Amino acid sequence: MALLDTVTVGDKVSLEILASRTTTNSPPTQSDATVGVACDAIKAAFGGKIPDALTLQIVSTAGSATMTCAATIWVYAGGKWGKPGLGATSAAKGLLNGGSTIDEVTADTICHFETVDFLAHFERVYIEITAIGGTSTAVKALLLGGLRYGSY
Secondary structure, eight states: OOTTOEEEETTEEEEEEEEEESSOOOOOOTTOOSSSEEHHHHHHHTTTSOOSEEEEEEEEEEEEEEEEEEEEEEEEETTEEEOOSOOSSGGGSSBGGGGSOEEEEETTEEEEEEEEEOGGGOSEEEEEEEEEEEEEEEEEEEEEEESSOSOO
């Protein structure tokens, strides 16, 4: 898959929002309204409406040894980037996996799932990889959800 590739199986959708990364990336700059993924693209992938809750998946695409990564989610609205969630400081917000390193679920496989709420309130979403470890580790981020907007 590549950035914005969509796979639909039945009524389940998987949308790639971060292409395979082998290095850390920088947080978005306040003046850059072009990085990350436009929420309009997310809306289109999910049949014209962004579900209130989606699942963010961080998954390895390559690597070996003891693979790990750490990630932060950023959202853009009203001309400003910010990190969603609660925290005593900005540094404590937007951290995936509660700020802990995401590690392997089995040998040479990273696969982490986390709920992301209310992306329809924003214009863009960006995943920052703040740390990555292992041998030739590569990770991508996907948004998972359904075309129906209720409980499954």
